[in-house]
Amino acid sequence: MSCGTKFSAEFPSSGNERRHQHGLPPxxxxxxxxxxxxxxPILKGLSLDVPKGEVHAIMGPNGAGKSTLSYTLACRDGxxxxxxxxxxxxxxxxALQAHERAAKGVFLSFQYPxxxxxxxALTFVRTALNAQxxxxxxxxxxxxxxxxxxxxxxxxxxxxxxxxxxxxxxxxSGGEKKRMEIFQMAMLEPRLLILDETDSGxxxxxxRIVSEGVNAxxxxxxxMLVITHYQRLLDYIRPDKVHVLAGGRIVASGxxxxxxxxxxxxxxxxxxxxx
Amino acid sequence: xxSLARALIEDDDTLLPSRRDEDWRWTDxxxxxxxxxxxxxATVSEKRETGRLERSFKFVQARGYHGQFALEVPAGEHLVLxxxxxxxxxxxxxxxxxxxxxxxxxxxxxxxxxxxxAEAVTVTTAEVSLAPGARYAQTVLAAGxxxxxxxxRLVHPGGGAxxxxxxxxxxxxxxxxxxxxxxxxxxxxxxxRELVKGVVADQARGVFQGRIVVAHGADxxxxxxxxxxxxxxxxxxVDSKPELEIYADDVACAHGNTVGALNEEAxxxxxxxxxxxxxxxxxxxxxxxxxxxERVEDPAARDLAASWLxxxxxxxxx
Numbered sequence: 001m002s003c004g005t006k007f008s009a010e011f012p013s014s015g016n017e018r019r020h021q022h023g024l025p026p027x028x029x030x031x032x033x034x035x036x037x038x039x040x041p042i043l044k045g046l047s048l049d050v051p052k053g054e055v056h057a058i059m060g061p062n063g064a065g066k067s068t069l070s071y072t073l074a075c076r077d078g079x080x081x082x083x084x085x086x087x088x089x090x091x092x093x094x095a096l097q098a099h100e101r102a103a104k105g106v107f108l109s110f111q112y113p114x115x116x117x118x119x120x121a122l123t124f125v126r127t128a129l130n131a132q133x134x135x136x137x138x139x140x141x142x143x144x145x146x147x148x149x150x151x152x153x154x155x156x157x158x159x160x161x162x163x164x165x166x167x168x169x170x171x172x173s174g175g176e177k178k179r180m181e182i183f184q185m186a187m188l189e190p191r192l193l194i195l196d197e198t199d200s201g202x203x204x205x206x207x208r209i210v211s212e213g214v215n216a217x218x219x220x221x222x223x224m225l226v227i228t229h230y231q232r233l234l235d236y237i238r239p240d241k242v243h244v245l246a247g248g249r250i251v252a253s254g255x256x257x258x259x260x261x262x263x264x265x266x267x268x269x270x271x272x273x274x275x
Numbered sequence: 276x277x278s279l280a281r282a283l284i285e286d287d288d289t290l291l292p293s294r295r296d297e298d299w300r301w302t303d304x305x306x307x308x309x310x311x312x313x314x315x316x317a318t319v320s321e322k323r324e325t326g327r328l329e330r331s332f333k334f335v336q337a338r339g340y341h342g343q344f345a346l347e348v349p350a351g352e353h354l355v356l357x358x359x360x361x362x363x364x365x366x367x368x369x370x371x372x373x374x375x376x377x378x379x380x381x382x383x384x385x386x387x388x389x390x391x392x393a394e395a396v397t398v399t400t401a402e403v404s405l406a407p408g409a410r411y412a413q414t415v416l417a418a419g420x421x422x423x424x425x426x427x428r429l430v431h432p433g434g435g436a437x438x439x440x441x442x443x444x445x446x447x448x449x450x451x452x453x454x455x456x457x458x459x460x461x462x463x464x465x466x467x468r469e470l471v472k473g474v475v476a477d478q479a480r481g482v483f484q485g486r487i488v489v490a491h492g493a494d495x496x497x498x499x500x501x502x503x504x505x506x507x508x509x510x511x512x513v514d515s516k517p518e519l520e521i522y523a524d525d526v527a528c529a530h531g532n533t534v535g536a537l538n539e540e541a542x543x544x545x546x547x548x549x550x551x552x553x554x555x556x557x558x559x560x561x562x563x564x565x566x567x568x569e570r571v572e573d574p575a576a577r578d579l580a581a582s583w584l585x586x587x588x589x590x591x592x593x
Contacts, residue, residue: 074547077539102549114544118562124545127558132549167562184548 003075003098025089027052027223028073028192033084035065035072041082042068044248050192053220057234058227059259060245061267066227067111069245070196073225074108075101088192102128103135105191107184109198113177116168121180122150124168125187132188153186157213175206182213193217193224199233211236231263247274279304279370279398283314283339299424301482301514302453307396307422312368317342327355332371334362334395340369350378350406355573358387362420366394373401377409385413386576388583391420393450400426407434407462414571414580415442415471418587419450419479426455433462433493442471443567445587446479446511453482460488460523464495472567473504474560475511476591483515485530491522500530505537505563507556507591560588 026049035043042065050056060066072079073086075098086093088104096104116124130140141149154161157179169177178198185193195214199207214224214237226237234242234256242258243250244267251270252258282290288311292299315338322329334340348354362369369391377383391397397420403411415425429438444452458467473481483502504513517530537559545555564584571577 076543076547097552098543098546099549099551099555102547108547110544110547114538114541116541116544116559116562118565119558124548124558127554128545128548128550131551131554135549135551188548 003077003079027089030086031084034082035068036080036082042248046249048250050223054240055224057239057242058245059262061271064245065248070108070194070227103132107190108194109181111197111200113169113181115170117170119168121164121168125184153183157183174201178210191222195226231259234259244270246270277370277400280341283341286311302422302424312337312339314339329357331359334367334369337365337367343372345374347376348381348383351380353382356385360389362392362395364392369397371399375403377405379406380408382410384573387415389417391423395420396422398424403429405432405436407432407436410437412439416583417444417452419446419452423452428457431458431460431465433465438467440469441567441570443564444473444481445591446481447476447591449478451480455484457486460493460496461490467498469500471502472564476507478510481513486518488520489523489526493523494525496526498528502532504534557588
């Protein structure tokens with residue numbers, strides 16, 4: 001099984017209409033996205049624009065389709081798009097394989113980053129960086145240049161550099177694994193960051209360090225999709241917009257105050273509406 | 276003399292082991308050698324430096340090579356041995372008997388590269404005997420053949436002697452490789468470590484048989500045996516048989532055996548970071564075998580092992 005579409009996607013025109021509303025061209029455009037996972041539909045007509053430079057939060061109850069959205073954008077096997085479209089800077093995302101999307105600048109930060117024994121973190125990141133550069137027709141990074149950049153990025157995240165010489169994430173705590181994700185983001189310099197429940201398993205100190213790492217990556221050229229169940233993460237990573245995902249669709253959108261409302265009142269209202 | 280060598284010399288294929296022999300049921304020589312090639316004496320070329328020895332055994336013609344090679348490491352001495360078994364693309368047979376004798380406190384680190392032709396039928400048997408306090412560390416790296424049996428038999432005296440019998444196999448096409456080991460603990464307080472890892476693709480077949488025997492009275496024996504294989508195709512096969520025979524009371528013996536596919540989650544993780552599927556597979560496969568490489572104590576030998584395996588994997592993962 002592989003990720004992908006069952007139909008030939010028709011490219012949406014809605015991106016242009018929305019451009020006027022935001023004043024900025026969207027980096028990520030999702031239109032009427034329907035996704036099925038091993039049969040049953042999970043996303044049922046999700047539409048969303050994330051303009052360049054903006055941070056959007058996706059909040060929703062368990063089972064709303066939050067992880068399905070992030071896995072679909074990253075092209076995980078078994079997540080089948082049955083209808084709709086998604087584009088990055090005007091380019092059809094759904095026509096690309098996982099590694100091609102990464103080379104275009106999509107970065108999914110995993111809720112539970114994998115442990116890969118036998119592959120030192122530095123080797124993994126350099127392999128990924130050079131594969132991306134090759135796909136984009138750019139020159140590979142030389143070993144000394146890579147090492148210099150890696151040392152700077154590790155220092156900024158207060159990471160022990162020796163950790164990067166050991167097997168990727170092997171024996172790391174939850175906080176260390178998330179820090180390793182941020183380290184990879186800093187090295188790979190993606191255009192679209194998808195943070196899937198990045199706060200899960202983090203204590204307050206780790207949450208602060210990880211959030212600072214994410215905030216340091218905010219730039220006018222980079223957009224972020226912060227997927228979270230709790231408002232807590234958004235105290236640290238301040239979103240420009242908040243969307244509520246329920247029943248496989250975006251059912252409400254607003255400013256940061258929407259997150260506070262959800263924290264106070266819960267998702268019940270939206271779950272009932274979506275049902 | 277083992278049966279393949281006798282069969283070659285006497286030109287009698289009924290001497291060959293077949294599937295009916297319990298110890299050879301996954302490595303049928305009789306079925307693979309319908310016609311016995313003409314016998315020939317195997318030769319070795321050697322390169323010596325202080326503390327290091329490189330030996331090359333070359334099989335160039337469609338002959339039935341046989342030979343016996345003894346090596347002794349005197350008490351207190353240390354040797355790093357690189358053994359290379361290299362076959363030209365011919366339908367040869369080879370049966371080599373190697374013996375290693377280690378004196379008190381001696382150490383031998385041995386790496387054996389087995390690179391036979393796809394048409395070859397080969398048997399390599401190493402018999403190792405250790406004096407107390409000796410240390411034998413072996414890493415067998417195998418690329419398979421039509422039939423390839425690599426057997427190590429070690430008699431362990433206990434008394435602080437240490438044995439490490441590791442191996443790795445990388446098999447593609449219709450290649451077969453069999454690593455069979457037997458360690459007999461005959462004295463008190465012997466230590467033995469064994470780790471064999473393999474990768475099989477296409478229609479290849481990997482075989483591992485590991486037997487540890489702890490004799491009556493060999494108390495304090497500490498033995499660990501592990502075999503782990505990655506199967507990269509539906510038609511590839513791995514057969515394994517770890518065996519512990521324990522006649523002593525106070526021993527610590529453990530064995531582990533796993534056969535599985537590449538971790539799909541890890542593959543997706545690598546792909547999501549921009550590593551193309553083929554490269555991701557190769558990276559994870561190499562990482563799987565890395566544990567065997569890391570256990571090689573000698574840095575130069577370790578590098579040789581790592582690059583040899585990486586080169587074999589280029590032809591397999593994908």
